[in-house]
Amino acid sequence: MTYAGAGVDIDAGDEVVDRIKPVLKRTQGQRVMGLHGAFAGMFRLDYNESLFKRNYKDPVLVACTDGVGTKVMLAIEMNRLDTIGIDCVAMNVNDLIVQGAEPLFFLDYLGLSKVDPAKTADIIESVAKGCEISGCALIGGECSEMPDIYKPGDFDIAGFAVGVVELDRATDSTRIEPGDVVLGLASSGVHSNGYTLVRRIVEARGLDLDATYPDLKSDRTLGDLLLEPTRIYAKSIVALLRGYTVKKVVTGMAHITGGGLPGNLNRALPPDVDALVERSAWTVPPLFDFLQKHGEVAADEMDRVFNMGVGYCLIVRPTFADAVARKLEKSGETVFRMGEIVAGSGTVRYR
Secondary structure, three states, rough: OOOHHHHHHHHHHHHHHHHHHHHHOOOOOOOOEOOOOOOOOOOOOOOOOOOOOOOOEEEEEEEEOOOOOOOHHHHHHOOOOOOHHHHHHHHHHHHHHHOOEEEEEEEEEEEEEEOOOOHHHHHHHHHHHHHHHOOOEEEEEEEEEEOOOOOOOEEEEEEEEEEEEEHHHHOOOOOOOOOOOOEEEEOOOOOOOOOOHHHHHHHHHOOOOOOOOHOOOOOOHHHHHHOOOOOHHHHHHHHHHHHHOOOOEEEEEEEEOOOHHHHHHHHHOOEEEEEOOHHOOOOOOOOOOOHHHHHOHHHHHHHHHOOOOOEEEEEOOOOHHHHHHHHHHHOOOOOOEEEEEEOOOOOEOOO
């Protein structure tokens, strides 16, 4: 008996390592240390100021982990593996920046039924693309071939991100007070939550992923719209926060994922205020209306499952709200002035 005969091809795994070497290098700067293929990645946190822009005086490490859920099943069905890694990076770094942190480095975990070097490299290259968009280094990961766990063609992906923030610049929700303004940043689509419901709607209603539909108001297919990668807000948020070195104009932030606005914006609030959100402040993208119509999904359920067109929120001092919005727009974001903070009990209310 051999390992390959049992279903695990060591040579294929080695080929993937060779294929991705230049991909990883694109994401790495002078702070990354060690050799490609080492047992662990190394990253300098405190460093020589003559070589780098700044030292951290009182650094706090921020870490998170996440995956992309059953969106991977849609990618497998459509044989489109060149974007799912971006989703994986986005789900992590968008959480990390909520704390005011700068993303430093990222590691990925890929579990699959069989290592196809070309396809596996495509997935990892999409992870690297996400890291480039985020401004963080891909310093390692794990690719595990497990034919006894995954069916032929199946895989799953998860990621792990580490960032840093100066202690006195970390997000502090206790500073949020009535009168603060809620700004929303447009999502790129469904992002990476709710795909079990999305796939059920597609299957139950016999929708064609390769077709275009008038209700979508787009020349792109339904599948293309559903596989649109999660928008990464890291560079825009990091640049914004760096622009205010003295004044703390941003009092809170939230990444809008599973749970929608009601289940995520509330996580940024202290227990004595509410976020009062104007539904008319933004137009819900046609894709969500399309899914709601074909799935006969109640409005409250849509709000609870999907981002509904808003992928990230900031809570800002009112006198700085317009300036913050302009800065974010210059970074390429679409900004909505969504509402305000009022006295309450830590919930999100619509009007």
